[in-house]
Amino acid sequence: MLLAAFATVLMLLGPVPPVQAAGPVPEHHVFAVLRDYFPSSAVSIKQGERIRFVDTDPTAGPGHSFTETVPEGVTPRFDSDIVPPYTFKDVANVETLPPGQYSFNCKIHNVLKGQLTVG
Numbered sequence: 001m002l003l004a005a006f007a008t009v010l011m012l013l014g015p016v017p018p019v020q021a022a023g024p025v026p027e028h029h030v031f032a033v034l035r036d037y038f039p040s041s042a043v044s045i046k047q048g049e050r051i052r053f054v055d056t057d058p059t060a061g062p063g064h065s066f067t068e069t070v071p072e073g074v075t076p077r078f079d080s081d082i083v084p085p086y087t088f089k090d091v092a093n094v095e096t097l098p099p100g101q102y103s104f105n106c107k108i109h110n111v112l113k114g115q116l117t118v119g
């Protein structure tokens, strides 16, 4: 009797949704700078993904950065800061960006620039 009532309640509740895992680990999109140029001027990531900026440029002593292009005095919303040659950094805050288009450049070398699309 009690079991039948319990079974009826379960049927009324419907199927139990599967338990969600903690969620996917944000992926890293690797963006490298090669010998004083960005090999691609366009980068696309999904919302929540991160970008690991790798400097493989042996010619640039000061290194490079992956930084949002902003007017002087404005704080960029994402920035790897300067990455010395043969090292890498994750671009800070890029995983928090809402979908949209963003311009980026190297803060040392303004000619190194591109477009980031967050989908």
Ligand SMILES: [Cu+2]
Pocket (backbone or CB within 6 Å): 060, 063, 064, 065, 106, 107, 108, 109, 112
């Ligand atoms: Cu640079």
